[in-house]
Amino acid sequence: MTNHPILKEVRDLICVQLLHHSTYNEKLSEYLLILLHSTEEYKINNFYLYYMMKLKRYLLIAILSITALLGVILPGATQQHTLSNTLFQTSTISALSVGIYEGTTNFQELKKYGDFGLGTVNYLDGEMIGLDGKFYQVKSDGVASIIPDSMISPFATVTFFKAEKLIHLKGQVNYQELQRSLDQRLPTKNYPYAIRIQGNFPYLKFRTVPKQTPPYPRLADAIKRQSVFELRNVNGTLVGFRTPKYMQGVNVNGYHFHFITASRKTGGHILDGQFQNAKIEVDTISNVQINLPKNAEFDQADLGDVKPDKVNKIER
DSSP states (O other), X not given: OTTOHHHHHHHHHXXXXXXXXXXXXXXXXXXXXXXXXXXXXXXXXXXXXXXXXXXXXXXXXXXHHHHHHHHHHHHHHHHHHHHTTEEEEESOHHHHHTXXXXXXXXXXXXXXXXXXXXXXXXXXXXXXEEETTEEXXXXXXXXXXXXXXXXXXXXXXXXXXXXXXXXXXXXXXXXXXXXXXXXXXXXXXXXXXXXXXXXXXXXXXXXXXXXXXXXXXXXXXHGGGOEEEEEEEEEEEEEEEEEOGGGBTTXXXXXXXXXXXTTSSOEEEEEEEEEEEEEEEEEEXXXXXXXXXXXXXXXXXXXXXXXXXXXXXXXX
């Protein structure tokens, strides 16, 4: 009986499936016993038809599963691409300038929108630098430390940095010359830019501010007690942004840089510096997203009388 050519072919096929699909051993064994005790052609044909339908069913399940998985992965990839081209900020520079030093966005949330950025932490307790996915707080003593996810920022600007353009500046330039040289090389002044400058710097001057207590002074008064540091021949990274003039009041108009050493031990808000053969990485940004504070201080603040030129003088 088992020498029937069609039966032998089916038997061999089932044996192979038994080796590769242990989950279905019991059911396949049942099919094999039926076939081994039958030589009727129509039963063999019916088995072929049934077996192929079963295979098609498993194949359909596999295709649907893969389609569902792609439906999860592809939107995530698209969202990541969008975020990499987005400037995300908490609050506004106008709000910070009038003394709103308590925000509602913590760093766990902030990390969802960027791995690169600058700002401050609640109570204006020093300067914040975000680089390579890690965020650092530099207090008024000049010491840098990792910011915990639970800490909150009243003002921060972040993005997922992806360099699109590399600019080489030959020779030595000061801070103002650096900014003018960049303006000449940027394709347009109508987009925000994220800017990273790494290397050895002949000279840098930077500040940090002390923690404030209520009633909070305006930013112009708070920085009167700032700590100023100077370093020479220092290795590190400048993290910064250039925002267009039409964003005055929302962010700092023009250039705004913070610095952290290669050792991640100190840093702060850049006031001046010397730059030798600077290599500057630039990321063009075309989306802006703002998360405004949800508190009474922001609700009741008068932000209409903030003068952008005074803000720029403080921050630049």
